[in-house]
Amino acid sequence: MSASPAAGDTASIPATNGVLTGFGLCVRLLLRRNWLRLLIWAVLLPLMIPVVYSSQQAAFPTQTARDSYSQVANTPAVAAMTGLPYSSGSLGGILVIKIWMTLAISLAFASIFLLTRNGRADEEAGRTELLRAQALGRYAYSLANYAVVGSLSVVTGLLIALFSLGEKLPTAGSFVMGGSVAGVGLVFVGIGALCGQLSSTSRGANSLGVGFLAVFYVIRAVADVRADGSRSSGLSWLSPIGWAQNMRAFGDNNWWPFLALLAFTVISCAVALRVETHRDLGMGLLAERPGPARASAFLTTHVGLVLRLQRTPLAAWIVGAVVAGLFFGGVATAMAGLLDPSTPWAKAFVGDSQNMLNSVLGIFGLFNALLAAAFAVQILTTARSQEAGGPLELELAGSVSRLRWFGGHVLVAAAGSAAMLLLGGWLTGASSGGVISGLTTAGASFAYWPAVLLMMGVFTFLYGFAPRHSVSIAWAIYGAFLILALFGRLFSLSEDAIRATPFGAVPRMPAEKFSLTPMLALTVVALVLGALGIWRFSTRDIESE
Amino acid sequence: MSTTVAAIEVSSLRKRFARTLALDGLNLSVDQGQVTGFLGPNGSGKSTTIRILLGLLRADGGNARLLGGDPWHDAVALHRRIAYVPGDVSLWPNLTGGQAIDIIARLHGGADKVKREELLERFQLDPTKKARSYSKGNRQKVALVSALATNAELLILDEPTSGLDPLMEEVFTECIQEIKAQGRSVLLSSHIFTEVEKLCDTITIIRDGRTVEAGRLNELRHLQRSVVAVSLDRDASVLVGTPGVNDLVVDGKHATFTVSEAELGAVLAALSAYSPHSLVSKPPSLEAIFLRHYSDPLQRPVSTRTAGI
Ligand SMILES: Nc1ncnc2c1ncn2[C@@H]1O[C@H](COP(=O)(O)OP(=O)(O)O)[C@@H](O)[C@H]1O
Ligand SMILES: [Mg+2]
DSSP states (O other), X not given: OOHHHHHHHHHHSOGGGGGGTTHHHHHHHHHHHHHHHHHHHHHHHHHHHHXXXXXXXXXXXXXXXXXXXXXXXXXXXXXXXXXXXXXXXXXXXXXXXXXXXXXXXXXXXXXXXXXXXXXXXXXXXXHHHHHHHXXXXXXXXXXXXXXXHHHHHHHHHHHHHHHHHHTXXXXXXXXXXXXXXXXXXXXXXXXXXXXXXXXXXXXXXXXXXXXXXXXXXXXXXXXXXXXXXXXXXXXXXXXXXXXXXXXXXXXXXXXXXXXXXXXXXXXXXXXXXXXHHTSOTTOOSSOOOOOOSSOOTTTTSHHHHHHHXXXXXXXXXXXXXXXXXHHHHHHHHHHHHHSOTTSHHHXXXXXXXXXXXXXXXXXXXXHHHHHHHHHHHHHHHHHHHHHHHSXXXXXXXXXXXXXXXXXXXXXXHHHHHHHHHHHHHHHHHHTTXXXXXXXXXXXXXXXXXXXXXXXXXXXXXXXXXOGGGHHHHHHHHHHHHHHHHHHTTTTTOOHHHHHTSHHHHSOOTTTSOOOHHHHHHHHHHHHHHHHHHHHHHHHSOOOOO | OOTTSOSEEEEEEEEEOSSOEEEEEEEEEEXXXXXXXXXXXXXXXXXXXXXXXXTSSOOSEEEEEETTBOTTTTHHHHHTXXXXXXXXXXXXXXXXXXXXXXXXXXXXXXXXXXXXXHHHHHTTOOTTSBGGGOOHHHHHHHHHHHHHTSOOSEEEEESTTTTOOHHHHHHHHHHHHHHHHTTOEEEEEESOHHHHHHHOSEEEEEETTEEEEEEEHHHHHHHSOEEEEEEOSSXXXXXXXXXXXXXXXXXXXXXXXXXXXXXXXXXXXXXXXGOOSEEEXXXXXXXXXXXXXXXXXXXSOHHHHHHOO
């Protein structure tokens, strides 16, 4: 299929071309493999310009409004997060505050991940070996990779400039806006290229790249907080993101830092190419960090092993619950003020309540519950992935019973989801600025625990009776329950039907009154489904792929 | 527990998957203190038998005993006394090989520390590498080290050398010989007969889920015919019809045929009438036994069938 045009192309390239032989072929190969990803990034990022611009235009319609904004724009928080506001009295300057950093960081992520995907990940999977065996020049494939990923930055930058021009923003500023974002993307093409040479695994290369991004982001954050008025601190020259910020779109419109960004990119790509052609295939400059040669006593216990294997998702979901709780508490009052209780939409979404704040808090409790349930289902689904292609066989061939093995997963899912509900719920109240107590919201969230248990029961039942399809069916059921609970009233479903779904059955406290019956009912159904599933799992064949 | 109980005793075992009949009346026994080779072509049902013995699959019929117990109901208690190396080892990608070894060994009664270090050395395995970066051979070494480092009474090994290079295969052979010397039992599944020939006291050959040959290696050799090559003073076709001469192939004055041990004397006496110039007799190899069961009878060379009686 793809081999025949490839053969033709290689044949048409003179063999004397040396190190770049087959460059065009590689570019086409890379475009074919990545076109969808490239397209999504190149469209989504520039589209944020008109979206954000029109919202800012609506928020600051007059010069007076913008002037008063510029009096208060320069807070340390804004400077640290999105950069020094140097021209907050103009719409262009406000656009930079609201969106520049997001665009630049997103493009940096895209550069790192795409470069690794085509570079180190391919080498790790052994696909590069195939390519090198072809009649390709030494630099052809990697240079094509840098060029293709680099062109994403160029195209994105150009589109950002064009969209800005389309909003009738000043020409010079529009181009500097696009150029500075593209410059950050290009710098991270260089950094990604270097990371691909340093690490011998794609995970390592990506983490290293993201690590550099974080360090450079923090350096410029410190610099922007330390700035003297609108004069940036010298520290910002230590970070390439700082260089790009110093181009000051819609402000001074400097182009010369762009040259530094380009030089950085070219030099790091050249170094990466040189390293690549002087090392063995499959190796990285940094040796992979050795891990422990022995298992700790904790790890050889069954629950210890489950906890260790689930450490990363567990931590990630708990952090997610904390962030969500803080966010919910922070926006509760504002949202209650924004929603007009007389609109049918608001009624359907948050319920028919006298007290809009309580309704909003009620729906935040539901959000906490949906997060916790997703976590619990995800933990349990690893039981299936370990059976399908994992080490379950090794464990069950040892002295662990099926009940104990699955029980370990149930324990982590149940305890972890309870912790998420309590923590997320408590933080919702605690960060609400005193409008409601943390204990009340913690209770409101925790009331959803039986609904989470029910989702666990559903998965356990499927795992016992239909292991091969358990994961997809469980997520489909979760999705259906989520839609029914959130939007059931919008679809004008009957109240009884919504009450019959797990997340609709639990009263939305504090807007609704506590009631024991639905919780007991949910728990009983969860236990029955779970017991049936575990019984079936204990008596069925282990089904690996 | 008495020593008269067989380590493994399987009779008329049947197992059907959705479309395939994987086991169709399989018999297998491993006596205490013996190394038993479990031979069969790919897809013949070796792994399925082993998975039933480990309580991972449930048999549809027949009988299976492991160390005197029921492999399904007594699984947890039995598994402390055995060790297992799967055919395709998959580990926890985020843990190191060393961690995996300890976890697996712990599930089989724990590893002997000194032996563990010695085995890591002999198999040249780096225990500090993440399992994600291990090749198939290295994953197999992890399972082997943890199995060999335990004091299990019975080792169940499912094609344990399929990912090892010849040097490591040699190390493996030595390790099994040590286990044998300690009087422990081993079930060694394989589709490579030379490996089994080196190590095993008894063998069971299966095909399409059925046992086709079982017994001590030397007994099986007895059953097999020797191959004889002779040159006579006349056209060798005179041998056609001689009692005891099988699979005869005639080429002028030369002939090859097979003869069973019991009839060798009578055949030699008959041959002497044709004053043979040369006579070479070769004992049967295990390979011959093996290939006889492996190759489909319909695909045997035609000459040996038509020329023989
Ligand atoms: N889980 C399964 N589902 C369906 N068929 C299976 C399954 N496991 C094994 N089989 C089939 O059973 C037969 C025996 O397989 P197996 O025991 O793995 O053979 P061996 O280990 O001797 O190569 C094969 O035909 C195989 O395809
Ligand atoms: Mg097998």
